[in-house]
Structures are given as C-alpha cells and as structure tokens.
Amino acid sequence: MACSSSSLKSYFEEAIDNNDIRKKGVKRTAEYKRNIIKMAKVKGLEHKNHVNKLVPARCTGQECGCKKKCFRLVSDNTFIEAVNQMNGFNTKNEQDVFLQGLIMRKDVQRRRGRKDEPGRREAMFVYHVRDSGKLVAVCKKAFLSIYCVSESSVKRLCQLILLGKSPSDERGKHKPSSAKDATILADIHSHISSFPVHQTHYGDVDIYYLSGELTVKKMHEMFVDKYADRNVSYHYYHKYFKSHFSLKFGRPSVDTCVICEEKSIKLKSCLNDTAKRVATAELLVHKRRSKKFYLTLKRASQLCIERDDFVALSFDYMQNISLPKIPVQDMYYLRQLTVPVFSVHNLKTSEAVFYIYHEGQAKKGPNESELLTQSYYVD
Structure with a gap:
C-alpha cells in the first residue's frame, strides 16, 4: 500500500x-x-x-x-x-x-423494460x-x-x-444566514458618520473623537429610533463600530488649547460672515504654526539619533499641582497653594529633569523659565 x-x-x-x-x-x-x-x-x-x-x-x-x-x-x-x-x-x-x-x-447501451422507472439513469x-x-x-x-x-x-x-460544468470548490464561500444586507450596513455606516468628529490639537498622532456625552449604547438607541424597520442588535452595532471606525469618546484631558477653544467658540457664536472668516483664518494660521512646531521637534529628535555632535532640549511648564489634595468639597475651593512643575527634556538621552517649587518661593513666568534653564545648563 x-x-x-x-x-x-x-x-x-x-x-x-x-x-x-x-x-x-x-x-x-x-x-x-x-x-x-x-x-x-x-x-x-x-x-x-x-x-x-x-x-x-x-x-x-x-x-x-x-x-x-x-x-x-x-x-x-x-x-x-x-x-x-x-x-x-x-x-x-x-x-x-x-x-x-x-x-x-x-x-x-441496454435498458430493461420496467413499469416504474423513477431512477432511470x-x-x-x-x-x-x-x-x-x-x-x-x-x-x-x-x-x-x-x-x-x-x-x-x-x-x-x-x-x-x-x-457540462468544471468543478469549483465552494467551501467557505456561501453567505451565512446571519449576514446583514448591504443596505443595512450602509445605513449603519451613514448613521455613525453623521455624528460630528473632533480632532486633537496636541501630539504627533492625530486622534479623532466624538462628544463625551455619547456612547455606543446611546448611538444604537438613536439608530433604532431612526430605522425602526432594521433588525440590528446592539452587539452587531457595537461590533461594526469597532471594526470600521477608530473613534474615541470625549476629548483627552491634556488636549486643551486656549486659542483653539477661543476661536471655536467664536465660530459657533452668532457672528457676521466677515468675523467668521477672520476667526477661521486665525485658527488655520494657529494650527499651521502648531504643526510646524511638532515637525521641527520630530526633526530634531531624528538628528539627535543620527548625529553625535547634536543635542536638542525641550522645556515647558506642566500642569499645576494644587495643595493640599483633599477630596472634601468644602475644602476643595479653599486650597490656595499652587505648585508649578517645570520640565527639561533631553532629546539626545531621553532623560527629563523636573523643577518643583510652590508659588510662595517664585512665580510662574519667563524669568523663572530662564533661571531654571540656566540651572540645567550649569548642572
């Protein structure tokens, strides 16, 4: 054998x-x-x-x-x-x-005569x-x-x-009984796309997110109200949302820009066309400057890797720390001591140095930034 x-x-x-x-x-x-x-x-x-x-x-x-x-x-x-x-x-x-x-x-070639011939070949x-x-x-x-x-x-x-046909392997090519019709999928896609999408301002990677008041559950309930004749479960709606959209809910806590917020509020307010065009142009210039800054930072990081005689530093104030940290609501608004945090990041060595002081020792301004930067150079 x-x-x-x-x-x-x-x-x-x-x-x-x-x-x-x-x-x-x-x-x-x-x-x-x-x-x-x-x-x-x-x-x-x-x-x-x-x-x-x-x-x-x-x-x-x-x-x-x-x-x-x-x-x-x-x-x-x-x-x-x-x-x-x-x-x-x-x-x-x-x-x-x-x-x-x-x-x-x-x-x-030969057939036998029979009364009933249901299985005649x-x-x-x-x-x-x-x-x-x-x-x-x-x-x-x-x-x-x-x-x-x-x-x-x-x-x-x-x-x-x-x-008179040639053989063809049809395994795995049949449409499953649970598959949704193309029109239903188009309705789900258009419904999710109808929600306004926001884009983050800071960071090297753009993050797109929906309003923090929304959830997939609320979106599905809106879909059911709008398309009552469509039999789409929450599980299927959530699965389609995850596989076809890369969206988050709510703006990241660190993604806060005063200028962007100011211009966005102006565009949403009842202004005339001239004022809106000016606000749109200022917002566009601001975003271009921001993009140019991050491109420069990315280019400097790459030069630090490629060249031995090149060093780049980035420094900025981080989020303020309020003291004392007490969860009691009455004491929350009575906190008076603010602690600024100044950071210097060495892009060559990927090391960071933090300077922490409270507002009783110094203020938070350009003079303090220059003194702390000089201290980093000396050390």
Missing part, C-alpha cells in the same frame, strides 16, 4: 517562516485552523479534523475484489505515483479537474487509471482505492459532467 510519508507539522514548519513577526492588523489566513485542515486534506497529511478526530494520511485502499481483478491490470509503481500525484496538487480544484479528466461518460461512466502514460479502465471501487477519494466526491464530479 502506498501512503503519504509527510506530516502536518513538518509541512507547515517549512511553509511558515518563524522569523516573520506578526504585525498588528495583518491577517495570516494560512494559519487559520480551517485553512490548515483544508491544506492537510489536499496534501494527504495526517491531521485532526474540526471535531478533534485523527485523520490518517492518504493511503491506497483495499483491492476491489471484482471479476476483472483491476489491481492486477496496473503495475505496482502506479499506486505510489497515484498517491504522490494527488498530494502534489495545491488546491482541491486542481485535484477535481484531474480526476474529472479520468472519468468518461457513455450512453447506456441518464448515462454511465467509465473510470480510468494512468499507468505509464496510458489510460487503463478499472471499476469504480478500484478507482476510489487507487486515488484515495471518497465515493461522494466522485459522485459530485459525475453530476458536474452531466451538467
């Missing part, structure tokens, strides 16, 4: 490069369990199916036992070549096309095996054993021959 000597583990160790680190968002369909099982079936490898049952490697089956003694009509090498040829294909479509070419259709089929480049006619059972295929697979190929 001819069997496949390859194992599933050794095959995929060669097919998958272990040094290739998986990147976020990159799909590896070849590593999916269903695709591993499909490939193991095509290659005739020993594997476990979806119910964790061990499936042996592809081997030549038992002799047919018919009067023609079909196994004696071909040489011994034919059994090994048949198994290797089936294992050499990369897809099931290639295997089916090859097997279909070995099945010949013939008209039924349209045609008969002759099965062949390749032996040293020649086609040798064998019985159906011998054909199944030599090429190690199931009877249902051959029956499907015969039905396709009667229909």
